[in-house]
Amino acid sequence: MNEEMRIALVERLGQDPVLRRARPPRAGEGQVLIRMRASALNFADLLKVKGQYQEAADPPFVPGLEGAGEVVEAPGGSGFAPGDRVALWVPGTMAEVVAAPVVACQKIPETMSFEQAAGFQIAYGTSHLALDGRAALRAGETLAVLGAAGGVGLTAVEIGHAMGARVIGIARGAGRLETVRAAGADVVIDSADCPDLKAALRDLGGVDVVYDPVGDSAGEAAFGALHRGGRYLVIGFAGGRPPALPLNHALVKNIAIHGFYWGGYRSLDPQALAGSMQRLMGLFEAGRLRPPVGEVMPLERLADAYDMLRNRKSVGKIVITL
Template identity: 70%
Template sequence: MVEALDHDPVIRLASAPNQNSTEVLVKIHASALNFADILKVQGRYQERAEPPYVPGLEGAGEVIAAPAESGLTVGDRVAVYAAGTFSDIISVPVEACLRIPDSMSFEQAAGFQIAYGTSHLALDVRAGLKTGETLVVLGAAGGVGLTAVEIGHAMGARVIGLARGQDRLDVVRAAGADLVIDSAECTDLKAALRDAGGVDVVYDAVGDAAGEAAFRALRTGGRYLVIGFAGGRPPVLPLNHALVKNIAIHGLYWGGYTTLDPQVLRASLLQLFAMFEAGQLSPVNGQVLPFEQIERAFALLRSRKSVGKIVLTM
């Protein structure tokens, strides 16, 4: 439970939620951290949470009670997208639950929805990424960045991954990147991307100067995906370039699709689960920690040194 803004969560005992005739009770086995959890603690997230509140936006577990008309039964393994997943038991709407493949672990499922869902909606629905096009992923070793590399590769694109340090670049290359660039050593990203042949789609989870440089490397008709600002601030984009080069700028807030177009969101997740079962996706959990180490988990996320998603097991 977060007791004050800009304060790491502390563990508190509380009564389990009562069974609700319209909601599903889920015993959470694993829950994932997202950059949004940091922003919410700092009071900077677009959906503000007044303390005290239970953090966590996604998790996975086992159904322990469900309405008869829900289609879910006790024992079903589900992924959960709802606020408050850093708890042992959570009561959520039926639509917040989705059965997971038998071959997917709770740890994999816990961090699957937001990261893979964001990248799939961004690349497929918003950008319309085509086979043979060039995709550059900024922050490619991060929780969402790796999923963009994997999905872009599976969609037949040529993928360029930007990350910091050889170890992280090796992970990005293993995820399917055709070319990797070390952000710690690259002094002119725009020139590096143009030398690599130019870019059709930019997947920007970093923002700041890197986002602007990648934007300037877009070809005519390119698409720029605004995913996040892990670099500390939004990029300053030259909109005259967007006009002259017919560049489309797409913002992507995955959670917003729960009201914008829930059917598209659900169809995207089902397609992703099918890709997982077909062996096209291999979720990478950067750190799997016991729930008691929640403060360490937040510190790892803030450091931006982890690879893949940070997951807490209950």
């Protein structure tokens, strides 16, 4: 593979990526070479541009944390062969060719499009491992999902519903709430028209698990509605700051606060991550998951995609086609 390829490149912190041309990579030991077809945008991509992500990268670097494509080269015994359709989760997926470790690749069902697969792993993987593993969500419990119309929020609604929980989805705007309801929410709350979220959740009977990718005052309010023995999942801080949680309440009410960073499982417990992804692919094949694609945009419109993500103009994942 000698021809040049197109890449997105963050050349300076604080500036969105630009399009450049580069030589394609070669597959190293234990790596699969993949011709990319799609790459998903995540809130973490905005943080990386600002230099605020927990796994910081010095510019210049290629953005993107997950994507999907076709295998070009694969080492013997890897279980992959040229032509295989795969999803991958590695930094730098916004390039036309990517070299990824075997362990970071997963075959995708023939019925799953590249656009679906590109945005499937982090969002669905985060929600599945967090709810099934850390929170041990049980059928019949009540789950409150903040930012329920966002990329990870919608998956938490869908997976919580599939696990038999009563799901309360909190999002902004009637149109976005319809999407949340369609994903499986039993009750929806419009955060733009709810002056007291804690009271609203308590009026609905309180909650057993809070799934919080937002933080800020919304996280604090949802925490206040937790039952005794409840679980609070710290997923992210899209609202701008971490919530100031009253630890004395956590003590008295035996509330567990779980920090959850999906990417950290690559080193913390890669087998748990891989096993979760295999089960998720099985759920997709069984028709129990319907991953939506919010916006599909070509690489040439990457600046528009970043603007859309930054201003929360999308419902679900934004996917860049390559």
